[in-house]
Amino acid sequence: MNSSTVVKTSFKQQMLKAREVAIIQTVNRLLAEKGFEAMTVDEVAAQVGIAKASLYKHFSSKEDLAAAAMVLVMRRAQEFIQSQPAQATPLEKLRAVVRWTLQVKLAGDMPSLPSQNSTLRATLIANKDYMDGLMDVSDRLGEWIEAAQAEGALNPALPAIAILYTFFARACDPVLEFLKMGGLYQDEQIVDFVLSTCFEGLNAR
Amino acid sequence: MNSSTVVKTSFKQQMLKAREVAIIQTVNRLLAEKGFEAMTVDEVAAQVGIAKASLYKHFSSKEDLAAAAMVLVMRRAQEFIQSQPAQATPLEKLRAVVRWTLQVKLAGDMPSLPSQNSTLRATLIANKDYMDGLMDVSDRLGEWIEAAQAEGALNPALPAIAILYTFFARACDPVLEFLKMGGLYQDEQIVDFVLSTCFEGLNAR
DNA sequence: GTCTATATCCCGATAGAC
DNA sequence: GTCTATCGGGATATAGAC
Numbered sequence: 001m002n003s004s005t006v007v008k009t010s011f012k013q014q015m016l017k018a019r020e021v022a023i024i025q026t027v028n029r030l031l032a033e034k035g036f037e038a039m040t041v042d043e044v045a046a047q048v049g050i051a052k053a054s055l056y057k058h059f060s061s062k063e064d065l066a067a068a069a070m071v072l073v074m075r076r077a078q079e080f081i082q083s084q085p086a087q088a089t090p091l092e093k094l095r096a097v098v099r100w101t102l103q104v105k106l107a108g109d110m111p112s113l114p115s116q117n118s119t120l121r122a123t124l125i126a127n128k129d130y131m132d133g134l135m136d137v138s139d140r141l142g143e144w145i146e147a148a149q150a151e152g153a154l155n156p157a158l159p160a161i162a163i164l165y166t167f168f169a170r171a172c173d174p175v176l177e178f179l180k181m182g183g184l185y186q187d188e189q190i191v192d193f194v195l196s197t198c199f200e201g202l203n204a205r
Numbered sequence: 206m207n208s209s210t211v212v213k214t215s216f217k218q219q220m221l222k223a224r225e226v227a228i229i230q231t232v233n234r235l236l237a238e239k240g241f242e243a244m245t246v247d248e249v250a251a252q253v254g255i256a257k258a259s260l261y262k263h264f265s266s267k268e269d270l271a272a273a274a275m276v277l278v279m280r281r282a283q284e285f286i287q288s289q290p291a292q293a294t295p296l297e298k299l300r301a302v303v304r305w306t307l308q309v310k311l312a313g314d315m316p317s318l319p320s321q322n323s324t325l326r327a328t329l330i331a332n333k334d335y336m337d338g339l340m341d342v343s344d345r346l347g348e349w350i351e352a353a354q355a356e357g358a359l360n361p362a363l364p365a366i367a368i369l370y371t372f373f374a375r376a377c378d379p380v381l382e383f384l385k386m387g388g389l390y391q392d393e394q395i396v397d398f399v400l401s402t403c404f405e406g407l408n409a410r
Numbered sequence: 411g412t413c414t415a416t417a418t419c420c421c422g423a424t425a426g427a428c
Numbered sequence: 429g430t431c432t433a434t435c436g437g438g439a440t441a442t443a444g445a446c
Contacts, residue, residue: 016429034321037242041422053424054430062422091408116239116382155401155409159390162398163407165383172379177321178370185364193367196360201406202368203296204360221411246440259412261441 020058023048028069031111036066036120063123069111070124074133077101081140090144091153097141098170098198102191106176113172138164170198225263225273228253233274236316241271241325268328274316275329279338282306286345295349296358299372302346303403306376307396311385317377343369375403 026047030039041062045052059065080100084093104110114120124130145163148154154163175197179190231252235244246267250257264270285305289298309315319325329335350368353359359368380402384395 035319038319038321038323040420042420050429051431052422053432056423057429060423114240114243116243118243149409152409154407155405158398158401158407161387161389162380162384162402165380166402166407168383169378169380173374174377175367175370175374178373179367182366184366193363196363197367197371197403197406199406199408200360201402201404201408202359202363202371203404203406204354204357205410245438247438255411256413257440258414258442262411265441267440 016058019048019050023055023058023065024068024072027065028072028109028111031066031069032105032108035112036062036114036118039066041065061123063120066111066120067123067127067130070113071127071129071133073104073109073111074130074137076104077137078133081137089153090148090151094141094144094148094154094167095195095199098167099191099195101167101170102173102176102194103187105171105173106180106187106191110171141167166198170194221263224253224255228260228263228270229273229277232270233277233314233316236271236274237310237313240317241319241323244271246270266328268325271316271325272328272332272335275318276332276334276338278309278314278316279335279342281309282342283338286342294358295353295356299346299349299353299359300400300404303372303375304396304400306372307378307381307399308392310376310378311381311392311396315376346372371403375399 023044026044027039030044030047039062041052041055044065045055048055055065059068077097077100081093081097084096088096101110113124141164142160145154145160149156149158149160173194175194176190179185179193180187185193228249231249232244235249235252244267246257246260249270250260253260260270264273282302282305286298286302289301293301306315318329346369347365350359350365354361354363354365378399380399381395384390384398385392390398
């Protein structure tokens, strides 16, 4: 194999990789916009600009397609979590992560899972990359939650798992889109409102 | 028309009405369990115990079927709201309504709408009974919210509409099913946790 | 009004030429 | 690997007998 062949192959692979990235981005946006069930493979192919059959050369099923998008978003969450400054308090880090989640959702880049048991669930649970990411995120947030509770920053009367789930639920909070549809508030205001209701609650202080 | 005919007709109508109630209850449960898209008309017919074609004599489409269930749940919400004692404070009434919502959802009787713009949305918006109920619920809760803010019970820095949406969102809060799946807590505890995070927030006080 | 049987359509997935 | 054309399954909705 000469050098020319190597370069050619690498270039080809780069093109393929770029196309896959484009596919995943499209899937990500469509998942965020209409959910897994309502998204059609024809739609994905049309928006990417390739034939449907070509999609199936990259991903073997609609579930795999969605799983790839979920893996990407999970990896992004991991990266954001790891980028938190060490000197920040656990509560500050948790607030930053929730804020990031709300911003991604409001920007239309947070894929939404099917409400309940669907074929996608099984695919995701069987996906090592996704599950590893989910475990890692849960572990890191779980540590911060317990630390924040120990130092009296988060309510110690709540189980840590309930707090963790409450954070996860912000990734599919319909309040964001409701407020955005109303058109009365800027995105940053909306994020601040939801962040406030999440941590400070609705009661006056 | 003699009296016998009248009785017979009335009885027939009662039977039909009873069957429609059975249909709506089945639809309600299925909507809560798997959502509008995943629910099939064949499934509804099978669980009610009649042929699919018979369903279409009562309701002209799958959307109408779901809308009937939504109208019923909205009317139940109206009734619960109206049953609140006059001497209770606005905050107490709001807490009671949110608690009721969480309990209905946890019991598997809260139909869940499609995440976003679907054919069901248009049907619901065109449905006078549903929209009237929604407006009435919004108006009554809105008054209580503003009263609670005025007397310093709810955070006055939040727009009343954001608080209202936050209440509505509890009807599809995934935290409830997450915690229920874990099996560690009783239903009443789960409701208390979510109620606490909703009003008191996650921060320590 | 209720049934069985069927029309019609949509969507995920594949065949096969290039 | 990409395309056009198509299969096969499943879902909504309807026809027509009783």
